[in-house]
Amino acid sequence: MNGLARSTSLYTDPTDVPRKEYDFIVVGAGTAGNVIATRLSEDPTKRVLVIEAGLDDTGVLSIQVPFLGFNNEGSSVDWNFTTVPQKELNNRTIPVPRGFVLGGSSSINLMIWTRGARDLWDNYAQITGDLGWSWNALQKYWNKASTYLDSTVISTLVPPTSNPNIPPPPPNDPTLSNGNGPVLVTRANFPNELDDKVNNASMLLQQQNPHSRFKYTVDMNTGDSIGFGYTQQTTGRGQRSSSATAYLHPALNSNRRNLDVLIHTRVMRLLQPNSTTSNDDSSVPYFNQVEVAQSVDGPRFKFSARNEIILSSGAIAVTGNLSQGTPQLLLLSGVGPKNELEKLGIDVVADRPAVENNPEFSRSGKNLHDHPLLLTNYNVNSNQTLDDIARDPALQAQLLQQWQNNRTGLFANTPGSVLGFMRLPKEQLIGVQDPASGPHAPHLEMVFVDSFLNLFEPLPATGHFIAVLNSIVAPKSAGSLTLASANGGTFTQPLINYNIYGDSFDIQAMLQAINDTETFLSTPPWTQNNFIISIVGRNSTSLGTKEEKIAFMRDNTITLFHPVGTARMGRKQEDVTNSRLLVRGVKGVRVVDASVFPTIPECHPQAVVYTLAERAADLIKQDHRML
Numbered sequence: 001m002n003g004l005a006r007s008t009s010l011y012t013d014p015t016d017v018p019r020k021e022y023d024f025i026v027v028g029a030g031t032a033g034n035v036i037a038t039r040l041s042e043d044p045t046k047r048v049l050v051i052e053a054g055l056d057d058t059g060v061l062s063i064q065v066p067f068l069g070f071n072n073e074g075s076s077v078d079w080n081f082t083t084v085p086q087k088e089l090n091n092r093t094i095p096v097p098r099g100f101v102l103g104g105s106s107s108i109n110l111m112i113w114t115r116g117a118r119d120l121w122d123n124y125a126q127i128t129g130d131l132g133w134s135w136n137a138l139q140k141y142w143n144k145a146s147t148y149l150d151s152t153v154i155s156t157l158v159p160p161t162s163n164p165n166i167p168p169p170p171p172n173d174p175t176l177s178n179g180n181g182p183v184l185v186t187r188a189n190f191p192n193e194l195d196d197k198v199n200n201a202s203m204l205l206q207q208q209n210p211h212s213r214f215k216y217t218v219d220m221n222t223g224d225s226i227g228f229g230y231t232q233q234t235t236g237r238g239q240r241s242s243s244a245t246a247y248l249h250p251a252l253n254s255n256r257r258n259l260d261v262l263i264h265t266r267v268m269r270l271l272q273p274n275s276t277t278s279n280d281d282s283s284v285p286y287f288n289q290v291e292v293a294q295s296v297d298g299p300r301f302k303f304s305a306r307n308e309i310i311l312s313s314g315a316i317a318v319t320g321n322l323s324q325g326t327p328q329l330l331l332l333s334g335v336g337p338k339n340e341l342e343k344l345g346i347d348v349v350a351d352r353p354a355v356e357n358n359p360e361f362s363r364s365g366k367n368l369h370d371h372p373l374l375l376t377n378y379n380v381n382s383n384q385t386l387d388d389i390a391r392d393p394a395l396q397a398q399l400l401q402q403w404q405n406n407r408t409g410l411f412a413n414t415p416g417s418v419l420g421f422m423r424l425p426k427e428q429l430i431g432v433q434d435p436a437s438g439p440h441a442p443h444l445e446m447v448f449v450d451s452f453l454n455l456f457e458p459l460p461a462t463g464h465f466i467a468v469l470n471s472i473v474a475p476k477s478a479g480s481l482t483l484a485s486a487n488g489g490t491f492t493q494p495l496i497n498y499n500i501y502g503d504s505f506d507i508q509a510m511l512q513a514i515n516d517t518e519t520f521l522s523t524p525p526w527t528q529n530n531f532i533i534s535i536v537g538r539n540s541t542s543l544g545t546k547e548e549k550i551a552f553m554r555d556n557t558i559t560l561f562h563p564v565g566t567a568r569m570g571r572k573q574e575d576v577t578n579s580r581l582l583v584r585g586v587k588g589v590r591v592v593d594a595s596v597f598p599t600i601p602e603c604h605p606q607a608v609v610y611t612l613a614e615r616a617a618d619l620i621k622q623d624h625r626m627l
Ligand SMILES: Cc1cc2nc3c(=O)[nH]c(=O)nc-3n(C[C@H](O)[C@H](O)[C@H](O)COP(=O)(O)OP(=O)(O)OC[C@H]3O[C@@H](n4cnc5c(N)ncnc54)[C@H](O)[C@@H]3O)c2cc1C
Pocket: 027, 028, 029, 030, 031, 032, 033, 051, 052, 053, 054, 073, 097, 098, 099, 100, 101, 102, 103, 104, 105, 106, 108, 109, 110, 111, 112, 113, 114, 265, 266, 267, 268, 312, 313, 314, 315, 317, 318, 490, 560, 561, 562, 563, 592, 593, 594, 595, 603, 604, 605, 606, 607, 609
């Protein structure tokens, strides 16, 4: 039993897993996967196996300590993917971090908790023809997933006197007051000099013009996401709350005997039954086994699922579309367009021809979406920014010690606690199809960070800085994810092409974002004491003309790390999954993760993923008479 990990049912070696056959196999112990595994194993008569490629999250400080959130990127808990050269970014490649650890991306993300607009969900209901995905119908799942801990409740960690600006949750706000689920959510645990500037600037602009696009909001999660203010974040009692800490570990620690978790192990492909007798309709490929490996050349092992296999391996890592919206694992399993599979030397199990001349797909490319993000660092007139801490290991050690003692102080806070969502000006939408889900859904976002962000350049040795992150949260450009080769299976990184700024609408939208930032930073809260000194960064000597701004965009854009859409749900034949998230054209496989979103959520998507997964767990239970 050399592969036995911390818990009696957490395994690191496939030969130690006690069974070969389970009722359900969940691929990926990430954000969605842990919700599914935990909810399904609530039924003691069902055996559930979760297979995770990455590591155990236990004791990893950069995961636990909210302030260290940025340190996970590029580390051993990140898949460390990169895109192919992006044509409109001067052929730069850009990073694609994804969680390679229990909790998946919920363990390495920046913890912002935004539920999306009412319009987003109502649009999903319309696209799928399933009212169960509407805003109103999902209230019960929202409440099931999250518990709101206001800072005043966790006052032992952050005494309210040290952060008096945190407004209490509105008394009649259903998103905040009714939650009783395992994910802990709070607002800024520690005050920051930018909090007042952002909140006051938006209040001021709204006072000057009641129809201001920069309005202030006390809560972005009511169904109308527009506005500036404090964001909510997945921290509770001063530390990160992930799908591992909120769902998986409590289930394992409660000695749930019917739940087994295998880590350090990749699912390589899905397999059909050894005999066809269990499949009554042999014209439809039926998958009931997964083949797994711990290294590209290592031994392969098989596990089978009596009821179904749930793919929760994320929009990039597994469920990519090969031009036709077919998940990568399915492709590696021989389900896909015959000519593409043969080209890659994969035995064809089921020929699923390409979706061609579909206006929706040809407009948007291949349905891989992410939010383009423009990073701008500003040199500022302040000695309170967090740069001095980044330069001083002794100060860091002191703050870490304080966090370790009682989960208080700066390290209990996430790097960005204030942000704003905005609509584009109406004029910019004339004559174009609005990419946002509806009037309560934004097009643009600004996130404020009180330090230099060293994504492109190292922190200068002296000086103080802030960073503004401008994002297009309703982009029109879309890209594709394709298999690089059949060799190496899921050990070979797929070709990720976001096609950033591929649609000129997005260039115009980002130009508007730059102009909006100039307007916002010209208000008194920012201009007093000449707070903003200058922009720093590549190609930034002058941002006067449109051409200079576009050049700056090409040099300084990455994404917000929110890939979605590669196995979209919908009611059309070309949609990879139906509204119950079952993969079309095969039996035995369901997808539950960010890849099923038909459009990109105009928000940070983890809350959307948790809500999706909570409903998906009930759909699975219904289909297998567990409810
Ligand atoms: C750096 C970063 C910052 C972010 N910041 C925010 C934020 O502040 N707020 C927000 O709302 N969202 C944020 N996001 C996005 C959000 O975290 C994701 O959209 C969401 O967590 C995706 O959930 P998922 O279940 O689809 O995939 P994941 O949570 O990524 O889970 C997929 C899991 O499957 C595993 N896996 C993949 N392939 C295999 C295989 N072949 N075999 C076995 N296991 C496999 C992976 O290791 C992973 O654990 C961020 C993401 C990143 C990476």
